[in-house]
Amino acid sequence: MSAITLSGLTKIYPTGxxxxxxxxxxxxxxxFVVLVGPSGCGKTTALRMVAGLEAVTNGTIRFGDRVVNDVxxxxxxxxxxxxxxxxYPHLSVAENIGFALINKKVPRAExxxxxxxxxELLGLSDLLNRKPDxxxxxxxxxxxxxxxxxxxxxxxxxxxxLSSLDAKLRVQMRSEVLRVHHEIGAATxxxxxxxxxxxxxxxxxAVLHAGVLQQYGTPRExxxxxxxxxxxxxIGSPEMNLYEASISDGDLVLGxxxxxxxxRPALTAYSGRKVIxxxxxxxxxxxxxxxxxxxxxxxxxxRVVEMLxxxxxxFFSIDAPAAGAxxxxxxxxxxxxxxLASEAHNGTARVGPRTPVRAGDRIxxxxxxxxxxxxxxxxxxxxx
Amino acid sequence: MSAQTLAPTARPAQRGRETRRERRxxxxxxxxxxxxxxxxxxxxxxxxxxxxxxSVLFAIxxxxxxxxxxxxxxxxxxxxxxxxxxxxxxxxxxxxxxANLFRDIDGQGVYFRWFLNTVIYSLVAGVGATVLAxxxxxxxxxxxxxxxxxxxAFIIAGLLVPITLVAVPLYLVYAKxxxxxxxxxxxxxxxxxxxxxxxxRTYVTLSIPRELLDSxxxxxASEVRIFFRVALPLMVPGLMTVLLLSVAxxxxxxILPLIIFSANNLYPATVGxxxxxxxxxxxxxxxxxxxxxxxGLVTVIPMIALFAVLQRxxxxxLLLGSVAN
Numbered sequence: 140m141s142a143i144t145l146s147g148l149t150k151i152y153p154t155g156x157x158x159x160x161x162x163x164x165x166x167x168x169x170x171f172v173v174l175v176g177p178s179g180c181g182k183t184t185a186l187r188m189v190a191g192l193e194a195v196t197n198g199t200i201r202f203g204d205r206v207v208n209d210v211x212x213x214x215x216x217x218x219x220x221x222x223x224x225x226x227y228p229h230l231s232v233a234e235n236i237g238f239a240l241i242n243k244k245v246p247r248a249e250x251x252x253x254x255x256x257x258x259e260l261l262g263l264s265d266l267l268n269r270k271p272d273x274x275x276x277x278x279x280x281x282x283x284x285x286x287x288x289x290x291x292x293x294x295x296x297x298x299x300x301l302s303s304l305d306a307k308l309r310v311q312m313r314s315e316v317l318r319v320h321h322e323i324g325a326a327t328x329x330x331x332x333x334x335x336x337x338x339x340x341x342x343x344x345a346v347l348h349a350g351v352l353q354q355y356g357t358p359r360e361x362x363x364x365x366x367x368x369x370x371x372x373x374i375g376s377p378e379m380n381l382y383e384a385s386i387s388d389g390d391l392v393l394g395x396x397x398x399x400x401x402x403r404p405a406l407t408a409y410s411g412r413k414v415i416x417x418x419x420x421x422x423x424x425x426x427x428x429x430x431x432x433x434x435x436x437x438x439x440x441x442r443v444v445e446m447l448x449x450x451x452x453x454f455f456s457i458d459a460p461a462a463g464a465x466x467x468x469x470x471x472x473x474x475x476x477x478x479l480a481s482e483a484h485n486g487t488a489r490v491g492p493r494t495p496v497r498a499g500d501r502i503x504x505x506x507x508x509x510x511x512x513x514x515x516x517x518x519x520x521x522x523x
Numbered sequence: 524m525s526a527q528t529l530a531p532t533a534r535p536a537q538r539g540r541e542t543r544r545e546r547r548x549x550x551x552x553x554x555x556x557x558x559x560x561x562x563x564x565x566x567x568x569x570x571x572x573x574x575x576x577x578s579v580l581f582a583i584x585x586x587x588x589x590x591x592x593x594x595x596x597x598x599x600x601x602x603x604x605x606x607x608x609x610x611x612x613x614x615x616x617x618x619x620x621x622a623n624l625f626r627d628i629d630g631q632g633v634y635f636r637w638f639l640n641t642v643i644y645s646l647v648a649g650v651g652a653t654v655l656a657x658x659x660x661x662x663x664x665x666x667x668x669x670x671x672x673x674x675x676a677f678i679i680a681g682l683l684v685p686i687t688l689v690a691v692p693l694y695l696v697y698a699k700x701x702x703x704x705x706x707x708x709x710x711x712x713x714x715x716x717x718x719x720x721x722x723x724r725t726y727v728t729l730s731i732p733r734e735l736l737d738s739x740x741x742x743x744a745s746e747v748r749i750f751f752r753v754a755l756p757l758m759v760p761g762l763m764t765v766l767l768l769s770v771a772x773x774x775x776x777x778i779l780p781l782i783i784f785s786a787n788n789l790y791p792a793t794v795g796x797x798x799x800x801x802x803x804x805x806x807x808x809x810x811x812x813x814x815x816x817x818x819g820l821v822t823v824i825p826m827i828a829l830f831a832v833l834q835r836x837x838x839x840x841l842l843l844g845s846v847a848n
Binding site: 187221225242 | 732734735737738739740741742743744745748752753756757845846
């Protein structure tokens with residue numbers, strides 16, 4: 140059975156802004172679903188509607204089979220962790236965690252037992268008498284979690300709970316949140332703008348953009364079979380290389396280069412037309428100039444090499460126009476001038492740490508034919 | 524020095540529940556640590572000296588009347604007029620004059636009665652104004668309802684109307700509803716404090732994050748419980764300001780009681796002493812001047828004390844640790 144079902148959920152603000160546009164989403168019992176998207180895409184609005192903090196313009200929210208559109212937040216039996224933690228500053232850790240139980244008139248002994256066990260689960264047992272101002276960032280985050288889990292709610296809502304932590308702590312808390320989720324097992328809807336967080340934490344991930352659901356699937360599906368250009372560009376870091384290209388006589392034409400051997404039934408309809416061709420940085424295999432005998436090899440010039448220790452990012456340029464920034468800008472309506480202006484390089488390859496490569500080198504990059512992604516330049520949809 | 528200053532904040536993990544004294548100490552150190560030393564302001568030495576001098580002169584200017592009244596409260600009627608105003612003169616007459624404050628000297632009334640009236644009016648009106656400002660300010664700051672902007676505009680408009688302007692209509696209305704010569708005639712209008720409400724609205728807007736209230740809602744708290752358990756504790760510094768302002772406002776009010784009271788046992792100290800002053804001027808009865816001076820001193824002392832007591836509530840940092848930035 141599904142714990143949370145959103146159907147046709149729409150939010151239009153009095154100003155006419157359409158924050159969420161007929162969102163369909165289903166969170167099953169025990170499932171950890173991540174709602175991800177760039178800032179301003181409406182993901183927090185969606186979450187607040189599920190919590191009952193925001194009125195629904197259209198559509199329904201169901202918990203189990205009960206429609207809760209008009210149920211007040213206090214009667215929805217969901218727990219929410221806020222981006223800012225929103226701890227009660229004048230109450231101790233124990234009182235913060237126990238606050239909801241007092242509201243529910245849970246008897247004192249039972250309340251203390253539950254507060255203690257929640258504190259134990261989160262490693263807060265020694266801090267129960269502290270006020271929030273005497274806690275570190277990570278401890279505050281745990282208290283916010285504790286306040287949610289102590290209630291044993293039917294569903295958890297989390298609004299960017301890790302975004303205020305520093306990078307290292309964030310990685311630690313990711314697995315911590317998942318550990319707690321697995322112990323408790325309640326359905327969780329988790330909002331973030333961080334695609335790495337989405338990929339690493341979600342059983343399923345919903346990508347939201349401009350209030351519209353782009354794709355809903357497992358992290359693997361999203362990464363390997365993005366539904367459209369937006370998802371392709373949004374998921375993955377470094378992001379997918381995207382070029383304006385065309386199909387001619389069964390070959391892929393990228394600027395002055397022709398790549399043969401890409402045979403796909405769906406592409407025949409695009410023969411002689413423009414497409415957007417995309418390839419992930421790790422699917423580019425680097426070979427020295429002259430050895431480029433593979434049929435699907437591109438020649439490129441290395442501009443910058445970033446050594447990350449475990450791998451290298453090779454920023455190169457080929458003479459095909461990059462579609463990424465421009466298409467994404469058209470798709471998202473936001474133009475990041477830095478991306479458009481980056482004439483110096485228009486692609487990234489991810490290679491091993493010991494591959495000898497330096498700025499200025501001429502290289503060949505070969506790609507397994509099935510690793511190419513193709514998108515319709517007008518609709519942005521994946522060509523399948 | 525700096526290591527000692529930073530120590531309490533640097534190792535929060537080793538602290539359990541601290542005593543009130545420890546907390547005060549820590550807060551003082553934290554305040555010191557947060558204060559930028561004057562030499563880092565980027566002002567020139569000369570500028571600092573000039574500004575300091577101006578401030579000191581202004582402080583002296585403000586304190587002179589207080590000093591005068593303290594000194595002259597110890598003098599006899601003759602000495603008030605004849606001796607140097609800023610030094611003591613024998614005989615020391617304070618206790619005699621002070622005792623007279625409890626007697627009806629000239630048939631106009633007893634100072635102490637008026638003083639008690641002032642205390643009652645001010646406390647009841649001050650507390651009432653604070654309660655109303657807390658409720659109204661919170662409501663206007665955190666709820667949107669039909670007409671909320673219009674209502675608030677009306678309240679702000681109330682700030683601009685001086686009571687002297689409405690004296691006559693107020694009297695006529697009071698006469699109709701039997702509030703002339705009633706203590707409620709004094710207390711009820713003093714409980715309405717547009718400034719207080721405006722202050723509280725601003726205070727709530729700036730110091731109580733919406734997320735905190737939303738969090739309490741999701742945690743299943745009723746709106747009443749959210750107000751009392753979450754919002755009110757965070758509003759205390761603001762409420763103390765409103766309390767002080769409205770107590771002081773009622774304490775010093777002269778026009779309103781002058782209009783509505785004709786029975787002199789209902790007068791507050793301001794009106795009573797005004798009556799004395801008038802009487803002394805008309806009759807040439809100089810005996811009343813020591814009483815006026817000492818009565819004036821007795822009247823300001825509670826205000827100074829109240830300010831000193833409430834001052835400790837004006838500290839920032841109530842929200843520390845609640846919400847991440």
